[in-house]
Amino acid sequence: MKMPRNILVPIDFSDTAEHALDYAVVLANKLDARVHLLNVIGVPALGVPELGVALTASVIDSVVRSNQEALDKLANARRHAVQIGEVMLRTGDARDVILKTADEVGADMIVMGTHGRRGVRRALLGSVAESVVRTASCPVLTIHGHKDKT
Numbered sequence: 001m002k003m004p005r006n007i008l009v010p011i012d013f014s015d016t017a018e019h020a021l022d023y024a025v026v027l028a029n030k031l032d033a034r035v036h037l038l039n040v041i042g043v044p045a046l047g048v049p050e051l052g053v054a055l056t057a058s059v060i061d062s063v064v065r066s067n068q069e070a071l072d073k074l075a076n077a078r079r080h081a082v083q084i085g086e087v088m089l090r091t092g093d094a095r096d097v098i099l100k101t102a103d104e105v106g107a108d109m110i111v112m113g114t115h116g117r118r119g120v121r122r123a124l125l126g127s128v129a130e131s132v133v134r135t136a137s138c139p140v141l142t143i144h145g146h147k148d149k150t
Helices: 015-031 050-076 094-104 119-125 128-135
Strands: 006-010 034-041 083-091 109-114 140-144
Touching (some): 015 034, 015 109, 034 094, 050 083, 094 109, 109 128, 128 140
Parallel strands (some): 006 034, 034 083, 109 140
C-alpha cells in the first residue's frame, strides 16, 4: 500500500474544516506529505436578470477576495509545520470541484470536515463529504467537528 504524498483539504472556513486541516497537517508531517488547500465558492446558476448579474458579480468579486485572503492566512499559519502545496480558490459545485482538483494535484488522500447533519437538514442541504466519500478515486478521511470539554 502506498502512503499518501499529496493530501487535499477542502476548506469552507468552518471550525470543522479548520480542525480537519490541523489533522491533515499532523498526518502529512508524519508521512512527509504535502498539503493542498482548496476553497470552493458556489456560483449562482446562469440566467439571472441583467441587474442581478451586475450585483452578483460585485458580490462574487468581494467573496473571492476575502476567501483568498482567509485561505492564504490558513496556509501561511501552517507553513512552519508542514509542506504546503497549492492554495486554490475555485468556483462551482463543491462536490465536482473537489474531485476534479484532487485529480489535478495528484491527491493520494482527501481530508475533510463533516458537519454530521442528520435527517431533514441533511436531506435539504445534501452532504458534500458523503458525495466525495462515495465518488473519490482516492481514500477520503472525514473529520467530525469537535466540542471542547470545558
